[in-house]
Amino acid sequence: MPKLIPGLTLCLALITRVTPSVAAETSHAHWSYAGTEGPAHWAELDPAFAACAAGFAQSPVDVSGAIDATLPPLVLDYQGLGQEVVNNGHTIQVNAAPGSTLTLDGRTFTLKQFHFHAPAEDQVNGESFAMEGHLVHTDPDGRLAVISVLYRLGTEDPVIAQVWNAMPESTDTQEAPPTPINPAALLPTDKGYFRFDGSLTTPPCTEGVRWIVLKQPMTVSQSQVDRLTAAMHGPNNRPLQPVNARVIVR
16 A cells, blocks of 8 residues: 555545546537537537536646655556557547556556547646547446556657558548557656546546546657648647646646
C-alpha cells in the first residue's frame, strides 16, 4: 500500500469513489468540433448530452496545482495488438485485440481502442501540446480508465507513422495495417503520471472516468499533426473545462 502525504487519503478517496457505469461514445445525434454542432452547443443537440454543459467533472483540463503523492506504478500488461484503423469522422482510432490490461484500484481494465486529438486536449501547467493520444480501457462493469499521452513537436513518432500509413481517408471506413500495432510502443519510458476524475471528452461527456495523464511527453512531427488535421477537416479537440473542486494528484 503506497504511503500518502498527510491529509491526502481523502483526496484519493474522492478520485477512486465508486461511480456509475460509463457508457461508450454512442448516440444518434450528430455533433462536430465547429459551428452550430461544436462543443459550445453539444448539450443542445440531444438530452443525452446534458452533462456536456451541466457536469462538474468534465474533461479536458489544465493539469495544474497537482498535490504530491506516492502514486503506485501503473500496472500494464499489453499483449493485444491494434489490428484495425478506423476513421469515424471525429478521430483516427485503432481498435485493439483482446489481451491488453491496466490494473487500477483493484480492478482490471481492458484496452479497447486508442485514438488521437490535434491539438492536444489537456494542458499541463498551462502548456499546450501538438497532439494527444487516448488509450481507452473498460472494466467488466463498464467503467472507463483513459491513459493520456501528450506530444510536443519534434521528430516523427514511429507508432503514429504506422497508424497513419493505414489511415482511411473516408469517414466511417476502416483499414487493416500491414503490421499489427503495438500499443505499448505509444508509451514513454517514464510512466509517472497525474491522476484525476474526469469525463469523456466527446458527447455524451459522461463523467466518472479515471484519467491518467503521463508526465513525460513524446514527440510528433508537424507533418503528422497536419495529416490528422486534414483527415478531420480541422482541429478535433474539445476546449478546456473548469477543474472546479476536483483534486489532481501526482
